[in-house]
Amino acid sequence: MLTTIFTSLGIAWSISILWGIVKFARLYFLTPSKLHRYVYRSSSSNGVGGQEKEQEKEEPWAVVTGASDGIGRSLVQELAAAGLNIVLHGRNATKLEKVQAELQKAYPARSFRLLLADAGLVRGAAAVGSDSSPGDSNGEVAHGIDVEAMVKRELESLHITVLVNNVGGGVKNPLMGDFTEYSPRQNTEALSKESLFAMHLTHAMLPQLRNNHDGALVISVGSMADIGIPLTATYPASKAFNKTLFETLALEDRLARMENREGNAGRRSDVEIMYVRLGDVTNVSWRRGTESLLMPDARTAARAILARIGCGRSVVTAYWAQELLRLTCEAMPAWVRDRFLLWVMSGWRAGVERNGGDASASIAGGGIL
Ligand SMILES: NC(=O)c1ccc[n+]([C@@H]2O[C@H](COP(=O)([O-])OP(=O)(O)OC[C@H]3O[C@@H](n4cnc5c(N)ncnc54)[C@H](OP(=O)(O)O)[C@@H]3O)[C@@H](O)[C@H]2O)c1
Secondary structure, rough: OOOHHHHHHHHHHHHHHHHHHHHHHHHHOOOOOOHHHHHOOOOOOOOOOHHHHHHHHHEEEEOOOOOOOOOHHHHHHHHHHHHOOOEEEOOOOOHHHHHHHHHHHHOOOEEEEEOOOOOHHEEOOOOOOOOOOOOOOOOOOOOOEEEHHHHHHOOOOEEEEEEEEEEOOOOOOOOOOOOOOOOOHHHHHHHHHHHHHHHHHHHHEEEEEHHOOOOOEEEEEEEHHHOOOOOOHHHHHHHHHHHHHHHHHHEEEEEEHHOOOOOOOOOOOOEEEEEEEEEEOEEOEOOOOOOOOOOEHHHHHHHHHHHHHOOOOOOEEEEEHHHHHHHHHOOOOOHHHHHHHHHHEEEEEEEHOOOOOHHHOOOOOOOOO
């Protein structure tokens, strides 16, 4: 009797492990990216403006935030190669123009536009810790980036099929610090850059994306830090916010389809909404160094993000080796996982401090930022 029970349990356990392996292999090695779904011309044109301008508006566009460096800079290369025109967002015109020139040279048939906005200064967030922030009659802050107005002004006339909310990266100075080491201003700017900007941008653009004929894609570039790691408190917290927000938006979209709800133009096309996690990535603005299995470079990370499009999951880790690390962390008892995180972050802080703030000193195998 006991032997039968143990044999059955053993068989069930083996089947579940095998099933896990099959699912993993299908996700990371057998399912091709469906990015091509979002590379299609618009069927409608309003006939206003020159022929060339009209043609440009019918072409498919992607908007990528934080495109002047790191993973964003690699994402725009990959998206342009896939046939998309790109709106490059950032705050530094000189850096963005350099990326634009590189892209134009490599992909002369594509168009590239710039969108300048400091994502850390979303209206409201811009006032925290600042002495000169007058409130308007509604008690709202009069200055700061009005993302809805920016979308109306700069993006509404384009046939946008892809939005990548990539801008982020936490507070850079100090890179590793206790919560109270950061000023209210730094914490709020980090939240604005990481979450509020993406929330407002997605809110402003969703109606437009839903009016497309053949669907659209929204990606939030996430982090394995969303489980909560010490020494960068607002960073994991904002990533966890993004994870829940975009997961929920994906569910809302499914609900609307289930109930057959129409969008504001009498139709509502499917919008694929994803939160795509990364672990440590090297060759970004704040970390240079040799890539490894657990720390791919920005180009590999960008490819991994785009490879997950159409995988059927709204929350997914981009890169297979980092997913193995995440699964290992998930399988650990909470106290073991916490100890591991403390060990990793303590080692990292010590390394960064030894090197005068240089993050390339991060200990290999941390893998979780
Ligand atoms: N690198 C990693 O290990 C790692 C791991 C997991 C997740 N991620 C996520 O990947 C995304 C990209 O990170 P990354 O490592 O590629 O960072 P990065 O190299 O520092 O690039 C960040 C990009 O965002 C722009 N940016 C930063 N602050 C901005 C602001 N206030 N307003 C407008 N643009 C701003 C930067 O512009 P400037 O050139 O002007 O600074 C740059 O183009 C982030 O969401 C990050 O959380 C990164």
